[in-house]
Amino acid sequence: MEPLPLELPADTVQRVASELRCLPTDERVALRLDEEDKLRHFREYFHIPKTQDLPPIDLSLVNKDENAIYFLGNSLGLQPKMVKTYLEEELDKWAKMGAYGHDIGKRPWITGDETIAGLMTDIVGANEKEIVLMNTLTVNLHLLLLSFFKPTPKRYKILLEAKAFPSDHYAIESQLQLHGLNTEKSMRIVKPREGEETLRTEDILEVIEKEGDSIAVILFSGVHYYTGQHFNMPAITKAGQAKGCFVGFDLAHAVGNVELHLHDWGVDFACWCSYKYLNSGAGGLAGAFVHEKHAHTIKPALVGWFGHELSTRFKMDNKLQLIPGANGFRISNPPILLVCPLHASLEIFKKATMKALRRKSVLLTGYLEYLIKHYYGKEKAEAKTPVVNVITPSRIEERGCQLTLTFSVPIKSIYQELEKRGVVCDKREPNGIRVAPVPLYNSFHDVYKFINLLNSALEAAERKH
């Protein structure tokens, strides 16, 4: 009963319901979708929080031994069970042999980052030499901009999307200031049309077409952190490069969420963090990509000893032999204790594959959207229930797993009621809630339970008013 690849999620939900002779809203649909899910066992590789351990839980409303509905993998991914083992391996090595650990074992510390970089190739669609694991996201963004943003009097702008993540906004602002540029004039922000929440690709391409000659760098996110919109990365790359711009992406919300082909799309550079969909723990080891076409032309602006070729690095003769490409951007020796959690997570991705994860994700999020529209859509809502609007694009190609919901009433107490019931998600005042069912560890039954809990949270919030 493999669903056809081209079947839309809503059609799958309805088909399964009619096979079961029940309504699409029936619990049995969720259970059947879980049964048919070939990736369902990957949930066992993670620690799923129990409701009783969540600080805001109200134990009179939930069964304490039940699993939380964790829909916050877009902010902080769950812990793979192997993380502790891998950390212990390196801690033991350190305890037992001290500095010899640099060269020995499964993850020699000197090349700890390199031992796992190969596990990232499939996730971002790049070859190993184009990928480097280092630092944290915003630091990497700065390092890349220092090399790719070389403004001239004619070409001096950085193009970005409206309401970019604050760190990206500040990074761009401060890079412009570093070159003595007026931020007002040089930050070209593409905004949605009046009354719309997300950007139209045609509008982005039009700005590039019209103003491309004055744009030095296009820096977009792959998936927008708030709206969940997945931008048309190949189209933006192509249009920008046709105008002579460098095109880079912040993949914080795209990596491990949607399929990426950075190499084939010809993207110039990219960076990402690993604690969201890549489950490496807060502050985890981030990544960067520099396309191989730039390996010998674009150099790091700031250099450290780990950008020097390994074969002669420890000669310490102060004659720089820079590694071409992304790995030359490394400054310091890699943090082995951050390599371990990422290693544990990337091994799971390797087994699951991005292709299969994405396929599940489309249905999982489609199921969530189907149920939300069914109960709370503009057309459906009765006078007493608030309208819940999905601002994330409904087209599959234009989103990842996250849906951003906006409510026709203030969300503060709705959110509190969700938290009390063991739903872990995220609120953005005044009226947005982001929910991300993650295909690696969330189930269709999680989505089903979420909808029921949302329902009771709405009723409880209503009673308070």
Ligand SMILES: *Cc1c(COP(=O)(O)O)cnc(C)c1O
């Ligand atoms: C999460 C996120 C960040 C966070 O940056 P750090 O340097 O990892 O703290 C930056 N940009 C975007 C778009 C993000 O989603």
